[in-house]
Amino acid sequence: CCSCNILVPPNVSGVKGKYVTFPLTMPSSVQVSVLSWFKVSSSGNNNIFKWATYELQLGPLTSADSGTYSVTVVGTNMDVELGQTTLEVLDPVAEVTITSSLNEAVEFNSTVILTCSAKGSFLTYKWLNGSTPVVADGKHLMVNASQLFVAGVFRKDLQGPIYCTVQNQLESSTSPAFSMNVSYGPENLAMMKVPDAAFLKKDSNLTLSCSAVSSPAAELKWFFNGAELPQKGTTLALTSLEEKHSGNYSCVAFNSKTMRYAALQAATVLIIEPISGTNITAPTSLLIAGNTTVNLTCKASKGKADSVTWLKDDKPLMDTNRIVYTSDKTTLTIITVQKEDAGNYKCQLTNKMNSDSSIYTMAVNYGPEKASITGPSKVEVEDTVELKCIAPSFPPSTYTWKFNDTLLKITTAEYKIEKPVYSNSGIYTCEARNSVTGLTQKATHNLKVKGVGELNDQLSDGAIAVCLFSLSFSLLLF
Ligand SMILES: *[C@@H]1O[C@H](CO)[C@@H](O)[C@H](O)[C@H]1NC(C)=O
Ligand SMILES: *[C@@H]1O[C@H](CO)[C@@H](O)[C@H](O)[C@H]1NC(C)=O
Ligand SMILES: *[C@@H]1O[C@H](CO)[C@@H](O)[C@H](O)[C@H]1NC(C)=O
Ligand SMILES: *[C@@H]1O[C@H](CO)[C@@H](O)[C@H](O)[C@H]1NC(C)=O
Ligand SMILES: *[C@@H]1O[C@H](CO)[C@@H](O)[C@H](O)[C@H]1NC(C)=O
Ligand SMILES: *[C@@H]1O[C@H](CO)[C@@H](O)[C@H](O)[C@H]1NC(C)=O
Ligand SMILES: *[C@@H]1O[C@H](CO)[C@@H](O)[C@H](O)[C@H]1NC(C)=O
Ligand SMILES: *[C@@H]1O[C@H](CO)[C@@H](O)[C@H](O)[C@H]1NC(C)=O
Numbered sequence: 001c002c003s004c005n006i007l008v009p010p011n012v013s014g015v016k017g018k019y020v021t022f023p024l025t026m027p028s029s030v031q032v033s034v035l036s037w038f039k040v041s042s043s044g045n046n047n048i049f050k051w052a053t054y055e056l057q058l059g060p061l062t063s064a065d066s067g068t069y070s071v072t073v074v075g076t077n078m079d080v081e082l083g084q085t086t087l088e089v090l091d092p093v094a095e096v097t098i099t100s101s102l103n104e105a106v107e108f109n110s111t112v113i114l115t116c117s118a119k120g121s122f123l124t125y126k127w128l129n130g131s132t133p134v135v136a137d138g139k140h141l142m143v144n145a146s147q148l149f150v151a152g153v154f155r156k157d158l159q160g161p162i163y164c165t166v167q168n169q170l171e172s173s174t175s176p177a178f179s180m181n182v183s184y185g186p187e188n189l190a191m192m193k194v195p196d197a198a199f200l201k202k203d204s205n206l207t208l209s210c211s212a213v214s215s216p217a218a219e220l221k222w223f224f225n226g227a228e229l230p231q232k233g234t235t236l237a238l239t240s241l242e243e244k245h246s247g248n249y250s251c252v253a254f255n256s257k258t259m260r261y262a263a264l265q266a267a268t269v270l271i272i273e274p275i276s277g278t279n280i281t282a283p284t285s286l287l288i289a290g291n292t293t294v295n296l297t298c299k300a301s302k303g304k305a306d307s308v309t310w311l312k313d314d315k316p317l318m319d320t321n322r323i324v325y326t327s328d329k330t331t332l333t334i335i336t337v338q339k340e341d342a343g344n345y346k347c348q349l350t351n352k353m354n355s356d357s358s359i360y361t362m363a364v365n366y367g368p369e370k371a372s373i374t375g376p377s378k379v380e381v382e383d384t385v386e387l388k389c390i391a392p393s394f395p396p397s398t399y400t401w402k403f404n405d406t407l408l409k410i411t412t413a414e415y416k417i418e419k420p421v422y423s424n425s426g427i428y429t430c431e432a433r434n435s436v437t438g439l440t441q442k443a444t445h446n447l448k449v450k451g452v453g454e455l456n457d458q459l460s461d462g463a464i465a466v467c468l469f470s471l472s473f474s475l476l477l478f
């Protein structure tokens with residue numbers, strides 16, 4: 001039959017339960033006189049269908065409707081045209097679903113295979129990521145008919161929603177949205193310190209918080225100088241801090257799904273106690289010049305000093321080889337103390353938080369040093385004379401006076417002879433004694449008592465003036 005397939009396409013598809021229309025193309029030259037459709041069954045040609053119109057509509061279709069159909073057209077000129085076509089009854093596309101090879105996926109680790117399943121025949125598959133088709137790159141993403149392979153899945157790959165669209169020649173159906181959480185992290189750890197100060201006062205509070213990018217949320221543990229702390233979670237609240245809490249705090253994040261850890265070595269905490277109760281410890285025994293070595297020790301009852309400064313009478317200590325410090329400068333040793341060492345010693349302790357100081361007044365016992373007696377060597381009768389014994393000493397000396405080896409009842413440095421007489425001439429001796437050092441010093445002085453006027457000749461001008469003045473003063477009185 002040479003004109004076969006001219007009137008009808010060779011194949012026609014229909015979906016089970018639906019209707020199919022056999023398209024018919026009538027050449028314009030043909031004037032239809034008789035038109036009849038036949039189903040060609042295995043048992044022979046059965047004239048089952050006749051139709052007033054040229055096209056045949058059939059349905060609802062069952063699988064038994066599959067088969068070959070022919071159409072015969074007899075024209076008015078009695079020409080006969082034949083057409084033959086095959087009806088394919090397709091199963092409808094149904095129950096499109098996406099299933100995953102894994103229930104849980106770990107970023108970079110897992111290879112996820114999504115399978116699109118559907119009922120129907122002669123199906124083709126398309127994958128959509130949201131509304132855009134999934135683009136396979138052959139490495140990370142691969143598409144194989146009904147399967148989507150994601151190798152070393154990334155966290156956002158399956159957020160989707162992912163759809164699978166299944167179609168045959170006649171219809172298509174799309175799966176419900178599919179999405180899947182991919183576990184990832186922990187990563188990008190960050191720590192916050194409140195207050196964020198370089199150092200903190202003792203007894204203050206501190207809050208450290210740690211955050212990590214992780215899905216599911218990471219478990220956070222805290223470490224102090226490498227040792228795990230009992231506290232867990234995003235914040236570590238530290239109250240009433242002491243110096244022993246100074247050190248390094250780190251947080252470690254763990255994701256139980258990815259089984260991955262991340263650590264952050266972050267906060268260095270420094271707790272400083274303000275210095276208070278500074279005190280200088282000095283020997284309780286008396287200090288004797290030239291004999292005693294003195295240790296002054298400076299200590300605070302609270303707080304630790306970073307630096308120690310010593311001042312004497314508010315000036316830096318002279319750097320002599322008699323002054324030695326311990327390496328931490330807290331003890332100052334004055335070797336063989338001298339009288340010049342007496343004074344106010346100030347020790348100042350300083351740390352990052354504050355300064356505190358203490359003052360110690362040091363008394364040095366010395367002397368008496370070489371004694372001397374001041375006073376005139378010649379005096380006129382009845383002119384009051386005062387002798388003074390000088391012998392520097394600390395504590396002040398006690399004095400004893402002798403005249404020509406006879407002990408006098410005088411115990412002061414000064415010895416006043418109100419109205420000297422000739423018999424007061426002679427040798428005066430003073431002895432200074434320091435009861436602490438146990439040392440004594442002696443000095444002698446020769447005094448001559450002269451008659452009235454005997455000394456005038458030798459008087460200087462100044463002495464005359466004084467004389468004249470006292471004369472006029474006497475005149476005034478009488
Ligand atoms: C018709 O169906 C046959 C067999 O199923 C197939 O080989 C052929 O390619 C089809 N032709 C068309 C045009 O679809
Ligand atoms: C596609 O899937 C089939 C059946 O699951 C399998 O045999 C074939 O190897 C796959 N091809 C690729 C490129 O993955
Ligand atoms: C889907 O789109 C998101 C956003 O563009 C992308 O991050 C993700 O990798 C995509 N997933 C797939 C399977 O292509
Ligand atoms: C530290 O915290 C405690 C209780 O958490 C509170 O009683 C105290 O006042 C806080 N101390 C400071 C210095 O804020
Ligand atoms: C704390 O960390 C710093 C810097 O990493 C380091 O120098 C110091 O020794 C650490 N302290 C302790 C107690 O581990
Ligand atoms: C991820 O992969 C590494 C190396 O292939 C493996 O050691 C690890 O156990 C995997 N992690 C998980 C959670 O499967
Ligand atoms: C003074 O201090 C030094 C150094 O600490 C020590 O060796 C010495 O024994 C002390 N002397 C006295 C008398 O305390
Ligand atoms: C004291 O000694 C001096 C000189 O040795 C002597 O001249 C004088 O007479 C003496 N006076 C008395 C009261 O002994």
Ligand SMILES: *[C@@H]1O[C@H](CO)[C@@H](O)[C@H](O)[C@H]1NC(C)=O
Pocket residue numbers: 288291436437438
């Ligand atoms: C000085 O020290 C020596 C020896 O330590 C001692 O014998 C002497 O009595 C001391 N002197 C004083 C004045 O304390």
